[in-house]
Amino acid sequence: MSKTLLVTGGAGFIGVNFCNYWLKKYPDDQVIALDILSYAGNRHSLEQAEKNDRFSFVKGDILDQSLVETLLREQKVDDIVHFAAESHVDRSITGPDQFLETNIIGTHSLLKAARQVWLTEQADSTHRFHHVSTDEVYGTLTADDPAFSETTAYQPNSPYSASKAASDHMVRAYHHTYGLDVTTSNCSNNYGPFHFPEKLIPLCIINILSGKPLPIYGDGQQIRDWLYVEDHCRGIDLVLTNGRAGETYNIGGNNEKANIDLVKALCDLVDARFAEQTDLKQRFPDAPASKGQASDSLITYVADRPGHDRRYAVDASKASNELGYEPQESFENALGKTLDWYLDNENWWRTVLDGSYRDWIDEQYGS
Ligand code: NAD
Numbered sequence: 001m002s003k004t005l006l007v008t009g010g011a012g013f014i015g016v017n018f019c020n021y022w023l024k025k026y027p028d029d030q031v032i033a034l035d036i037l038s039y040a041g042n043r044h045s046l047e048q049a050e051k052n053d054r055f056s057f058v059k060g061d062i063l064d065q066s067l068v069e070t071l072l073r074e075q076k077v078d079d080i081v082h083f084a085a086e087s088h089v090d091r092s093i094t095g096p097d098q099f100l101e102t103n104i105i106g107t108h109s110l111l112k113a114a115r116q117v118w119l120t121e122q123a124d125s126t127h128r129f130h131h132v133s134t135d136e137v138y139g140t141l142t143a144d145d146p147a148f149s150e151t152t153a154y155q156p157n158s159p160y161s162a163s164k165a166a167s168d169h170m171v172r173a174y175h176h177t178y179g180l181d182v183t184t185s186n187c188s189n190n191y192g193p194f195h196f197p198e199k200l201i202p203l204c205i206i207n208i209l210s211g212k213p214l215p216i217y218g219d220g221q222q223i224r225d226w227l228y229v230e231d232h233c234r235g236i237d238l239v240l241t242n243g244r245a246g247e248t249y250n251i252g253g254n255n256e257k258a259n260i261d262l263v264k265a266l267c268d269l270v271d272a273r274f275a276e277q278t279d280l281k282q283r284f285p286d287a288p289a290s291k292g293q294a295s296d297s298l299i300t301y302v303a304d305r306p307g308h309d310r311r312y313a314v315d316a317s318k319a320s321n322e323l324g325y326e327p328q329e330s331f332e333n334a335l336g337k338t339l340d341w342y343l344d345n346e347n348w349w350r351t352v353l354d355g356s357y358r359d360w361i362d363e364q365y366g367s
C-alpha cells in the first residue's frame with residue numbers, strides 16, 4: 001500500500017539522503033519535505049528529489065503547529081519522520097537557546113499537531129511518528145564500558161544532547177499518555193554526501209583540498225562509532241516499517257574510530273586519489289598532495305571542546321535481532337565514496353562555503 005511521508009528537516013544532511021533513499025526504494029510513495037532552510041538546510045541538495053513528481057518541498061517551521069496540521073490533513077500524511085533539529089554540538093555550546101527552541105519545543109509542536117489531527121480529529125492511531133535521535137543522549141563511555149544499549153541511562157552532557165534527550169522523553173510521553181504510535185531511533189555519527197562542512201569529516205576533506213589546517217580537538221583520542229548515512233536510512237526504514245510502537249532502537253556502525261585515526265585515514269585516502277588522478281593537482285593546487293607533501297602535515301591540535309565526550313559506541317543488537325538491521329557498507333569503502341562525492345561535487349560545497357558557514361568558521365576557528 002502506498003504512503004505519504006512528511007519528512008521534517010528534509011533539506012539537511014540526513015534528511016536529503018533519506019528523501020532520495022525513500023523515493024528510490026518505494027516507487028509508489030509520496031514524500032513531503034518540511035524544512036525552514038536554516039544555515040544547515042540547503043534546497044540545492046534536494047535537486048535529485050525535486051525531479052520526482054512524488055516529491056514536494058514545503059518551506060516552513062516545525063514550530064508552526066497550524067501549518068503542520070494543515071499538511072497532515074490536506075496531504076493525508078500517513079507517517080512523520082522527524083529529522084529537523086539543531087545538530088552541531090559546538091554551536092550548542094556557544095548558543096544553547098536555539099537548541100531548546102527547535103529540538104524540544106519544535107518536537108513538542110509536531111507531537112501536538114500529530115495528536116490533534118490523527119488522534120482527535122481522525123480517531124486513527126495507526127499513523128506513526130518516527131523520531132530521529134542520537135546516541136549522544138547516553139553520555140560518554142570509558143574505553144572499557146560496554147556499548148550503549150536501549151536500557152543505558154540517559155546522561156546527556158552537551159546542550160545539544162540534553163535537548164535531544166528532552167525531545168526523546170516527550171515523544172515517549174505522547175505514546176504512553178495519549179496513545180500516539182511513536183518509534184525512536186538513536187543513531188551514532190553519520191557520514192556521506194551532503195554533509196554540512198562544519199562536521200569533522202567534510203570539514204577535513206575540504207580543508208585538505210584547500211591546504212588549510214585540520215583542527216583536532218584535545219588529544220584526538222575521542223572515539224565515535226561511524227555509520228554511512230545510507231545505512232542509517234535503511235535502519236530508520238526498518239524501524240518505521242516494522243518497529244514496535246513505543247519502542248526505541250539503537251542504530252550504529254560497529255565501527256569505532258579515534259578522531260585522529262579517522263583524520264589520518266582520510267589524509268591517506270586523499271593522497272592516494274591525488275596519485276591516481278592527475279587532474280586533481282590542477283583543480284586543487286593548494287592541497288599538500290599538489291606540492292609533493294602529505295595531507296597529514298595539515299593536522300593541527302587545537303583546544304579541546306568543553307565537556308567533550310570521550311567515547312560513543314552503539315550496541316545495535318535489538319534492531320539486528322528484531323528487525324534484521326545490519327550496516328552494509330564497510331568503513332574503508334564508504335569513506336572513499338564520501339571523498340569521491342566531495343571531489344565530484346565541488347560546486348555544492350563551494351556554494352555552501354559562500355554562505356553563513358564562513359561566519360561560523362571564523363567565529364569558531366579564527367579567520
Ligand atoms: P542537519 O543540521 O544537517 O539538518 C537539520 C535540518 O533541520 C536542516 O535542513 C534545517 O534547516 C532543518 N531545521 C532546523 N530547524 C527547523 C525548524 N524549526 N523547522 C523545520 N526545519 C528545521 O542535521 P542532520 O545531521 O541531517 O541530522 C538530522 C537529525 O538526525 C537530527 O535530529 C540529529 O539530531 C539526528 N542525528 C544526526 C546524526 C549525525 O551524525 N548527523 C547522528 C544521529 C542523529
Ligand code: TYD
Nearest residue numbers: 089189198199200201215216217222224259
Ligand atoms: P562532529 O562531527 O562535530 O560530531 P559530534 O560532536 O556530534 O560527535 O565531531 C566528531 C568528533 O570530532 C568529535 O569528537 C569532535 C571532533 N572534532 C574535532 O576534533 N575537530 C573539529 O574541527 C570538529 C568539527 C570535530
